[in-house]
Amino acid sequence: MEHLTEKFIILADLIKKIKQPLLAVHPGPDTDTLGAAFALAAFFKDQGIKSTIFSQDQVTGGPVKLFPIQKLNSEFDLKNHDALFIIDRHDTFFQTGLDKAFNQLDQKIPLINIDHHLRSSLDDALNVVNTKAAATSEIIYHFLNHVNYPLSQTTAQYLLNGIYADTGGFRHTNTSAETLEISGELLRKGASIGKVNQALFAGKSLGALKLWGIALNRAQVNPKIKMAVSFITKKDLADCGASPGDISGLSEILNTISESNFSLILSEKSEGEIKASLRSEEFKKVDVSKIAKAFRGGGHKLASGFEIKGKLRQMGNQWVIE
Numbered sequence: 035m036e037h038l039t040e041k042f043i044i045l046a047d048l049i050k051k052i053k054q055p056l057l058a059v060h061p062g063p064d065t066d067t068l069g070a071a072f073a074l075a076a077f078f079k080d081q082g083i084k085s086t087i088f089s090q091d092q093v094t095g096g097p098v099k100l101f102p103i104q105k106l107n108s109e110f111d112l113k114n115h116d117a118l119f120i121i122d123r124h125d126t127f128f129q130t131g132l133d134k135a136f137n138q139l140d141q142k143i144p145l146i147n148i149d150h151h152l153r154s155s156l157d158d159a160l161n162v163v164n165t166k167a168a169a170t171s172e173i174i175y176h177f178l179n180h181v182n183y184p185l186s187q188t189t190a191q192y193l194l195n196g197i198y199a200d201t202g203g204f205r206h207t208n209t210s211a212e213t214l215e216i217s218g219e220l221l222r223k224g225a226s227i228g229k230v231n232q233a234l235f236a237g238k239s240l241g242a243l244k245l246w247g248i249a250l251n252r253a254q255v256n257p258k259i260k261m262a263v264s265f266i267t268k269k270d271l272a273d274c275g276a277s278p279g280d281i282s283g284l285s286e287i288l289n290t291i292s293e294s295n296f297s298l299i300l301s302e303k304s305e306g307e308i309k310a311s312l313r314s315e316e317f318k319k320v321d322v323s324k325i326a327k328a329f330r331g332g333g334h335k336l337a338s339g340f341e342i343k344g345k346l347r348q349m350g351n352q353w354v355i356e
């Protein structure tokens with residue numbers, strides 16, 4: 035992580051001059067983007083800096099139990115801020131209209147992009163990017179360490195939440211020795227693996243399991259391309275009383291089918307929009323981000339996604355996108 039030191043020095047210097055930064059988490063906020071943002075906000079608060087966290091979308095599923103989500107703002111007015119932080123996914127800048135608001139400002143404010151995904155630099159930004167980091171929360175940990183910020187138990191938990199989630203509970207191959215060392219340090223500060231595990235992986239609702247049941251029942255493997263595929267309609271979600279957050283995890287289960295090299299879950303998002311999430315495993319040697327890119331999506335080698343226009347409809351025994 036040595037090469038980020040230079041960025042950290044610039045960032046620490048920049049933070050001395052700001053009073054009201056806006057922190058943007060990515061659409062469909064996950065545990066890592068929230069963990070990184072809330073940890074950074076705690077640091078700011080202790081420096082007498084009043085930060086605001088902006089989340090375009092509501093938080094659903096497990097992360098609800100891990101963060102004070104009532105503190106999130108669903109709107110922003112960049113004129114009230116003197117710095118803009120994009121947390122965990124650089125495309126948030128474009129997807130939420132922050133780019134337009136930023137470009138319309140009479141007086142430019144610093145733009146900081148903190149990310150661990152591939153190809154995630156932003157023009158005109160201070161890019162604090164490390165693609166080797168398992169999570170953005172890991173980068174934030176290093177930064178807070180760099181400025182000698184003493185982590186409280188709550189802040190340590192935020193960071194552990196992010197790291198635990200993005201490594202699939204230390205099961206994915208992005209779990210490095212450093213990831214475990216950091217996590218050990220966070221445990222020493224009082225963070226709990228049990229708490230985050232319960233919220234993310236163990237605490238499944240009946241609705242979520244019913245939804246998985248429907249999707250697993252529909253699952254098929256395409257033997258030619260070794261793809262395991264299934265899908266979820268909006269009606270399924272409503273019928274099961276499940277939330278969109280319950281869909282994640284499904285692609286990971288599908289991914290464990292030994293005849294498949296990667297999994298694809300299609301889920302109806304809003305009217306006429308279908309979300310696709312792809313997963314693979316290191317040993318399967320498939321780069322799912324290439325598939326996602328072909329559909330103008332993004333992500334990383336083992337977990338990517340894209341969106342397409344359409345509706346899922348049943349025609350006899352077949353389901354089609356129309």
Ligand SMILES: [Mn+2]
Nearest residue numbers: 066169170200
């Ligand atoms: Mn992340």
